[in-house]
Every structure is written in C-alpha cells, then in structure tokens.
Amino acid sequence: MSFENRPDGRSPGALRSIRLTREYTKHAEGSVLVEFGDTKVICTASIEEKVPGFLKGKGKGWMTAEYGMLPRSTHSRMDREAAKGKQSGRTQEIQRLIGRSLRAAFDLDAFGERTLHLDCDVIQADGGTRTASITGAMVAAHDAFGKLVKAGLVPAIPLRHFVAAVSVGVYRGMPVLDLDYLEDSGCDTDMNVVMTEQGHFVEVQGTAEGDAFDRATLNRLLDLAQQGISDLIKLQKSSLGLT
Amino acid sequence: MSFENRPDGRSPGALRSIRLTREYTKHAEGSVLVEFGDTKVICTASIEEKVPGFLKGKGKGWMTAEYGMLPRSTHSRMDREAAKGKQSGRTQEIQRLIGRSLRAAFDLDAFGERTLHLDCDVIQADGGTRTASITGAMVAAHDAFGKLVKAGLVPAIPLRHFVAAVSVGVYRGMPVLDLDYLEDSGCDTDMNVVMTEQGHFVEVQGTAEGDAFDRATLNRLLDLAQQGISDLIKLQKSSLGLT
Amino acid sequence: MSFENRPDGRSPGALRSIRLTREYTKHAEGSVLVEFGDTKVICTASIEEKVPGFLKGKGKGWMTAEYGMLPRSTHSRMDREAAKGKQSGRTQEIQRLIGRSLRAAFDLDAFGERTLHLDCDVIQADGGTRTASITGAMVAAHDAFGKLVKAGLVPAIPLRHFVAAVSVGVYRGMPVLDLDYLEDSGCDTDMNVVMTEQGHFVEVQGTAEGDAFDRATLNRLLDLAQQGISDLIKLQKSSLGLT
C-alpha cells in the first residue's frame, strides 16, 4: 500500500526521521540538536543562579524559553528580528508555548532559586519547528539538571514527567502526523499537541486554516498525536540512556 | 441542587449574563459593547478602502484585529502598553486569535479590496476577555458589512457562518463553562474554544495550568463549550434581529 | 434670538450637555465617565502605595496622568499607539497638562508616600477631550482620596481647591465656549483654560490656528472660559454630593 498523498510518501501516522544529538555545543549546561526530518533546532539549557523578581525569596525555581530563527533558515530570507528591533507575534507565541510546556515537565519547587533559560534556535526550517523545539528542550533541560545533580547542588533531577510535542493536521482531506513544510502550508487544519508520558494533555492548539473541522476529525487528530508523542518520548529517554 | 463550588453559584454549564449593545459609539461602522457578566469590551469594526501590500490587486479583502486593555480595567493597575512602547506577548497572541477567528466567519473574496479593522478594548476585566471579544466582534463586523450593503458597495453581507467563543476549564475538579476571574485564576485547566454555528471548530486552545488533563476531561470540556457557543450564537443573531 | 453660527445652535457662552457618572467601572479607586456632549472619556484614579524614585523618603505623595484614545473613538480610525510602539507628541502634551492640572488641585504633602495614577481614555471623541479629561479626573481623584479617608489612611481629602477645564475659541469670527469637533476643526483660535474654583488660572494655552488674535479677543475668550469653568465646578461638586 502506498501513500501518494503525502509529499514524501510517509504513511499518515508516521513521524519523520527524528534525531536528538546531545552536547551539540560546548558551553551550555544542556545542548541538543533536534532534527525532525529537515527541521533542525539547537536547544540549549542555561542555568542562572537567581530567579526573576516576582519569585525572590520564595525558594522556588523558574524556567523560561526564547525562540528564534536564523534569517535564512527558511525558504526565502526573513528579516532578522534583532535588526528590526522586535520579536514578531508568532515568535512570542511560540516561546510562551515552549516555556509553559517545559514548566509542566519539571517540579519548580525542587531545584532551588535558579532559572533555567531554554533557547531554541532554528537553523533549518521545514515545518514543525515549535514541536521540535519542545521535544529537544526537554532533553536539554534534563541534561542541565543532570549537571546540577552531579555538582551536588540538587539531590535529584526535578522531573515530574517527560513531555514531547508534535503537529497533526488535515492534508488533502486526510489526518496526518508530523507535517513538513509542504504539508503545513497546504493543510486545512493545523494542530500542535504537547503531552506527558502518561498520555495527558499539556497543550492542545488547533486552528482551522480553511474550513472549520468537526469533532470526529478532532478525535482522529488527537489519536495520531498521542501515538506520535509516545514514540517521541521513547526516543528522548533512549537518547538520555534511560531505557 | 446547588452549585456551591462556583463562586457565583452558577451551574457548571451556565453562561454568565450576556449582553450585546449595538451602536455603542457613534463613529465606527460597527460598534458593540459586549458584556460577559462583569467583563466589558468595546468592539468596533472600521472599514478602510484599501488592503495591505501583500493583497493589492488581487480583488480580495482583509480582516485584522487589535486588542487592548485600559490600564485600570484590571484588579490592580497594569502599565499602559502605549507608554511602555510595546505590546505584550499575551496581547499579540490574543489579537492574532481574534483575527483568525473572524476571518473564518466571513468570505474574504466577497467584499472587494477593503480592510475591516476590529478593535477590541477591554474597559472592565473579569475573566474571558478574549472570548467576549470574538463574540462581540462578530456582531460589530456584521454591522459594518451591513453598512456596505446599505451603501450599495457590496451585494450582500459576505457571511460564511456565525462564530462565537467561550472559555471552559476545570475548577476545583469540576469542568465548568465561561469562567470568571476568580475561577480562571484558580483553575487547573483553561481552554478557549471558537466554533461556528454548525458546531465545527475554528480554534481550540487548551492549557494545563496545573496537572495535565486526560482525554475524558477534554471531551467533557468540549461538550460544555459546544452548548455555550450554541447559546451565544443565538444571542448574536437575536441582537441583530436575525431570528 | 437664534445662534445659527454654531452647528448645534448653542449660544456662544453655552456649555454642551455635561454628565459625570461616578463608579463607572468597578476596580479603580475612582472611576468616572465624563461626557461633554458626544465626547466621552473614562477617567480612573488608581492608588499605588509608593512614589517615584526622586520622591522616596520625603514623606510626599505624587500624582501623574496618562491619556489615550481608542483607535475608533475618532471620525476615521487612528493607528493604535501601543501597536506603533510610541505615544505621539500630542498624547504626551495632553497627559503632561492633565498631570500638572490635577497636582494643582491637591496637596501633595497630605496623603503620604503614595502615587495617584490618573488614566483618561477617550472612548468617543467630539472635541474637547483634554478639558473633559481634566474635569472628570478631578472627580475620580476626589473619589480615590475618599477611599483613603474611609480606610483611615489619611485624615481628610487633601484638597486645595477644585479645578476644571474648558476650551474656548473663535469660530466664524465669534468667541464661543466649549467647542465641539466641527467647531474645533474650523476655528481660527483655540484655547484651553484650567481654573480653580476661586477663578484663578492653573493653565492657559492659546494657539492661533489661522490669523493671530488680538488682546481684546483674548479677554473675551477668558471671560467665556471663566463662566464655563464656574459652572463645571458646580457640576463636579453636585455629582460628589458636596452642595
């Protein structure tokens, strides 16, 4: 059976080739190159020994995320946000999503008054950069907390549960998993899902680009996402040597 | 049976008192004060006789939205975004959501090279400002298009279908509809749903503020949203004299 | 005798219909909707329990004002200042004027190290928004200080004297009081006057839009302003139940 509808011939429920490369750069406490097919994102986790003002003296930690794209990570060159002097609404939306997702994965009460900065920088974009970012940042954060454990600064990695993210959508009438750029730009419905290893939802963000979608379609998309995320979390754990 | 769990005694599936006041201010082509309980938003629709550069000469129209809060619409005073010199990530996220939702309601090919600017300004906030904005902006846009029809500039209101929006969430373990501020700030899961009059989804945005939520909870929340939105669309139509 | 020269038939020395609605929104310590005819401004007064850096430790209070217009408060839609990333020179000029005027009305030494933030947001503009703002902010500030008195935090409202403001101008050769938009955009000379209940000047700002004006005209305009402000202060006091 062949799936001619998907540009790269994948079956509807197939992920692209996923790779997680740890210790990708040398300075950050956690540094991961995450690849979802041709989408490539450098995720670093940096530990800072203080928290934002609103948390000072409460004994809690904080995690925050920033996201960026190199100007020519995309098909045609985008203006550099630093040169324009502001981050787009899309950028801010994505970095808020990454931050919320990662704060759901770890116990903010269990690593002292520290901030973990997650930086997700897209060096090559081919669809799904935000879900790749979340999936890679999970591993980078785990590595950074591992450094704190090794240094004796926290007793254990403050893990609540693994989280990963994937996109799903309706492409040419067919619900599919992990859309690449060609699918993403041609799809009717686009949904990003962040889930825990227990199969619970951290975030569900679905948008009808063309026609509104019905409940049955929503359910089929969530099924696809659940399977994909389960596989992604296995890959995260295996890259960390946890299985 | 009483519902002591909700601060204002509403049953889990009850909307707050909803009011839509048309022609609230005199200059805009459409101007609606929308009230969801104590949440009050002025939604105006303004017609501009041109489109953004990327649409010039294509014979299509455009709709875009902006959102703001008066500094003391909230419990404690917020800084004025115009004075700070930038809109927050939250503001941008909301105005992008309003724009996408309204573009789903109307046929952009059917009102010429015009832009409809939707401005949603919160004068009093008590939870659910973004869903109130979408619900009110729908009526304001309808009124503005009505002016174009009356002026003989377009043959008919370019309506695809009515849309409305509502929040749902899990408050003290119980799925509830249309959260007010007290519920919203204490809830575990918060979801904003935008639907058409056919009961199809335009947007689903759910976030686990505390624990991740399971599929059964998601389904219960979507049921509540569907019922609430159905009622809101009845109110929209009735305020427009369409029923 | 009829006054055909003024678009709405008012006599040269007549104010528009003035309304002051207290407790217009629920969160602010003082909240007033002020209406000068079709000009409508929400004025809120918010108390903050600290002062700017330059006043710290001096036992004095501070009052400051901000001003904004909803994008479609005007005949044609204006760009949103928060979206443009800066306040116009006109906006800054107006909010500086409001701040100076209100600081003249109250005794900054008599309410502790607190800041009173005045926010004047125009929801519908028809001329005279700055003078309406000052007149309404006076009542909002009085209400806010009343809350401090009721809470036992200050012994008495730190009132020096009431202030109100009105515009005057030369319209079609005739000095008139309280110009609406039609008059304002067609007038030769435009003057904004802020006075105390004693009939003393706090601010006089007159500009010749067309021909320069002579001393006799100036005097006639000041006479009109003095009468108008006297009436406005009566309305302020009556709305506060002080007469």
Place this chain on the structure above:
Amino acid sequence: MSFENRPDGRSPGALRSIRLTREYTKHAEGSVLVEFGDTKVICTASIEEKVPGFLKGKGKGWMTAEYGMLPRSTHSRMDREAAKGKQSGRTQEIQRLIGRSLRAAFDLDAFGERTLHLDCDVIQADGGTRTASITGAMVAAHDAFGKLVKAGLVPAIPLRHFVAAVSVGVYRGMPVLDLDYLEDSGCDTDMNVVMTEQGHFVEVQGTAEGDAFDRATLNRLLDLAQQGISDLIKLQKSSLGLT
C-alpha cells in the same frame, strides 16, 4: 533705583543681552546662533525639495521643527535622547510649539512644494531655550528663504509677519520679563508668549507652578511680553539689515 529681587539686577521689564549671529555654521541655508544672556541655541534652516506625503501635489510648502539639548548644555548632565532611543514629552512639546510659531510667520502657499526644516539645538542652557529658539529660527528661516529668492526659485520671501517669543513669570511676587534659569526654577508662574510684529498673539502658554494666578497678574505679564517681543523683533530686523 535698584532691583535686588532679580538675581542679575535687571529691572522687571528688561530683556537679557540678546545677540543674533547669522551664518554661524556653513552648510545650512540659514544658520543663526541666538543668545539670550547665557542661553545659546544654534538654529539652522534647511530646505528640502519635497513635502510630506499628506501635502504632495497640492502646490503648498511645509515647515517643521526639531529641538534638542546637548547633554551637558545644562547644570547637571542629562541623558542623551538619541542614546535613550526616544525624545521626552518636553522635547516634543517644544518642537511642536516652534513649528506652529514659524508656520504662522510665513505663507506656506508661496514657496512651492518644499519643506523648511528648522533645527534648534541648545548648546548652553540658562532659561528660556524655547523662546530663544523661536526668535532665532525666525531669522534662520528668513535667511533660507532669501537663498531661494537669490536663486530665482521663489519671487519673494514668503513673509506674513515677523514673530518672536519671550518668557514672562512671577518671581518673588513680581512679574518679570525673560527669566533666566535661577528665576525660572524659583518662579510661581511661567508663561511663554509668541507674538507677531502687529502685537497679536500666536501662542500663549501659561502655567501656575505654585499658586494659581489671577487675571490682573495675567494682564501684567502679557504687557511685559508685548514690550519684550516688540524689542526682539526690532533686533531680528536689524540683524537682517531690514531697518
């Protein structure tokens, strides 16, 4: 009779020593160093062969002004506005005032589709920088228009009437003319007046810094201003060789 009340011993109605130095810098079409005592402002007038968008094709000219202070023109160093990335409200207020005043002096219909840019840069401040700027910019603009006449581009200098400006105020209970910094920072009432050579008002801006002022005081201040401006205009004309 001595006037001990004024720090520099001037009589109440005396101007400081005024100097107007034309052709102060070499590139600008008009370039004037204006000195009011120790206040020194470089005023340049630059001709640009186009008008802003809102005037294109109407056959009219435009005049606009910008104002700045060198960081150490003042007693203690101010932050540089270019480094802070924005102009203060005070700066914008002043440059709007200069622009309005100069547009009143010349006939915008009589010099073609050109823009005259006036730049007033304070190199040493000792009170009255905005009135010195207007007085100097008048001469710089006259010189720039003279260049257009000499080049045969306009038939005559498009002069409506000379304008000049001066400050007046109440210092230690005494109305005085042309306040220096010591007087300005200690005065109760501060007024800036712009008048034509006919003795008509272009701008009147009075502010009660301390106690509100009465009508009699206002009249005394306007008398002083009228005399001072009459003298300033004589100096302008004499510096231009027009008397």
Place this chain on the structure above:
Amino acid sequence: MSFENRPDGRSPGALRSIRLTREYTKHAEGSVLVEFGDTKVICTASIEEKVPGFLKGKGKGWMTAEYGMLPRSTHSRMDREAAKGKQSGRTQEIQRLIGRSLRAAFDLDAFGERTLHLDCDVIQADGGTRTASITGAMVAAHDAFGKLVKAGLVPAIPLRHFVAAVSVGVYRGMPVLDLDYLEDSGCDTDMNVVMTEQGHFVEVQGTAEGDAFDRATLNRLLDLAQQGISDLIKLQKSSLGLT
C-alpha cells in the same frame, strides 16, 4: 621546542584547526559552516532580486552583512538581542566590517541589480568570531554567485580577489596568530586584519587593550597576519575545488 605560553600549545604563528563545510543548510544559495577551532559560525549568502533605494536604476548590485550570536554560544548566556529590541554597538561594528570586507572581494558592477545578504550566526564562540565570519562568508558568497552563473543570470562569478581575515595579538608579551578566547581575553593588543590574495590590506583594526604598542610590534603582528591569511585563502580555494 614547545610553546607553553599559548594555552593550547600552538606555536605563535599557527592557526587553529580550520574547517569549511559547504551546503551546511539547504535553503540558502550559499551556506557554509566555518570552524576556527571551537569557534563555529554559520555563514549564509542569500540573493534578493532588488537593491536598496539609493542604488535603484543604476545597474549595480549590493552586498550587506548581518551578524548575531546565539544566546548560549558564549561561556555565560548573553541576552538575546531580538528580545532586548536592539543590536549592541559591538554587533553593528562587526556586521559593518563583514559587509565592507566582502564588498571589496567582488565587483558590484558585475551581477546586476541584486542584493547579496550575508548572515553570519555564531553557534559556538571561542574567540575570533568576526574573522571566521569573513573567511566563511567569502566561500558562501562564492557559492551563491555560482548559482547565478549556473542559472545563466550572470556570465561569471564577479570575483575581484579572494579575501580572508584573521586576528593577531600580543599574548603574554608574545605576538601570536589566531587568538582563542583564553588568549583574547588576556591579551594586551588585539588586531583584526582582512587581506586579499595579493597580500594587500582591506582592513586593519588594532586596539591596545592594555599598554599602547610600538611600531615594531605592529610590524611583527602584520607579518603573522599575512602568513595566516595566505593559508586561509588556500583553504577557501581548496574547499571550493579551485586548486
């Protein structure tokens, strides 16, 4: 003979290990990962089919460069420039240098009205990021022009001469070539040199961080730079298959 003075044991005139990886990302017309030891920079060259306004209609091309560092490319995390809303002086200085250097390498009259955008993004920093950027951008630009040739849009690569860049400095009293971060942060004198394949200077920028340096030292540094750049240009040509 050993060189204990240099942290990594290199001889004074030795380059670090240099690598140039072409086609590093897939979208850009030219894309090179350049590595000077642990310093890693992605250099992309993007062709745009238009020129800036000041060159329109002149039949000439333009080349311009932008530079950025990933927030955690450095030892401790730097703030993201896009989030701060402005590029630092250092960033602007570097991108101006890259642009000037590359414009010296190619003939701007020989590739039509096109702009070549060079983006140099540091993913790992260990000293010498600006010289690595210039060296890598040379190869990326060559590749991008090669695409234009292949597409028949220009007859030949518009090469004037190869350029490359290297840093030299005085470390512990000893002139050395190609400083790494440890050397750079501890050195007295730091110089960046850009030269052509003919051994002529395009840029010389030397700064005494500590004591001023004498003419003899300058000469010794220039000797080192000349040798290093000669080797770098050999590597550039060999990576392009030109030798």
Place this chain on the structure above:
Amino acid sequence: MSFENRPDGRSPGALRSIRLTREYTKHAEGSVLVEFGDTKVICTASIEEKVPGFLKGKGKGWMTAEYGMLPRSTHSRMDREAAKGKQSGRTQEIQRLIGRSLRAAFDLDAFGERTLHLDCDVIQADGGTRTASITGAMVAAHDAFGKLVKAGLVPAIPLRHFVAAVSVGVYRGMPVLDLDYLEDSGCDTDMNVVMTEQGHFVEVQGTAEGDAFDRATLNRLLDLAQQGISDLIKLQKSSLGLT
C-alpha cells in the same frame, strides 16, 4: 613647490589649522571647542559621582563617551538620531572608539569611584570628526580632572600619557595627512590613528574604500600619522599651559 592635488593646497604632511578653545560652555567640568579646519566639535567632560554597576565597590573609576552630529552639521541635512529613536552603527562605532582611546590616556585606578562622561557633538562637519573628537576630549578630560584636583578630591591628574588622533589616507594616489571632507569622500584608503605622546599606538583603523593597499603604503601612512599626532599633542599641551 605647490601641491595642486590637495583641494586646499596643503602639502601632503600638513595638518589643517587646529584650534582648541577651553571653557567653551559654562556648565561642564571640562568644555572644549576643537576645530580641525572647518570641522568643529564641542567636547565636554562631565563628572558623575558614581560608577556603572559592574564596577561598584571596586574603588575604580570609569570613562565613557557619546558622539552626535547636529542634523545640519553636514552638507545635506541628516535625520536626527533622537527622532529616529536609535543611534546609527557609525555613531556607536565612533563613540566606542573615543571611549577606548580616552581610557588609555588616564589611570582608571586613580580618581576614585567616579565616571567621566565625554560628549562630543559635531556642530560643523568637514571630515575627521572622530579624530577631532578624541583630540578635543583629551583636553576636556584634563580640565575636568583639574577641577577634581583643585577641589582636593584627587591628589593629582590621573594622567598616563597624552593621546591624540588624526586621519590619514591615500588621495589621488598620494598619502596625505588630516583629510578634509572633499578628500575623505574621494579617497581610496582611509585610516584613523590614535597614538600616545611616546609614539605608541592606541588604535589603528584602516579601511580600503577602493583598492586594497599594500604594506609600503601602510607604512607611509603611519609615518604621516605619527608626525601629525606629535604636533597635535604639542598643541594640546600648549593650550593647557603645560609647556
């Protein structure tokens, strides 16, 4: 023998007429008007009784510089940087250069926890504004430190050595000293050199605007610069009465 090649007939190694006017404005601790021919820059040195955060409590001082041009200091009017809301890359590059050069001239450990702010504002530009700025700022800083000595706050002027700066370049094939605007805009190679009174280099910044330049040319340019700077330092000392 005549030098027809230089527009103003100077010999290749001749400086323009140099003037240093101390106490040019009255508020700053040091205030110098420096003139290199028609290039005129006001250099002020302002003492602030604190240091930036990164130096607090270390007992060291700091020196920093800012640079600006009046909008019509140039042949055609430039936009005002304060109005545009940002400083250009060129401005930042120049003020960083001035700051580094002056920090090399004084001993930062020898004047307590103070900051010396240098402001260099060009009132008339004719080439060489940055080298004039450095040369003038040296004298202004010396004067400001002299005030601290006179006030008994520091025991002696914390001088390490005098520094001055000059431009050199290749104009019509001939190496020349101290280029004016005509030469600067037509030259192939432009170099700015900052040296100490010992003839050692603080900064060397050479750029080939047209053809790259060879080592012999570089050497000839440095010879010219060394002679010119030696003369400039004599003028600095003589203006300070030190010779």
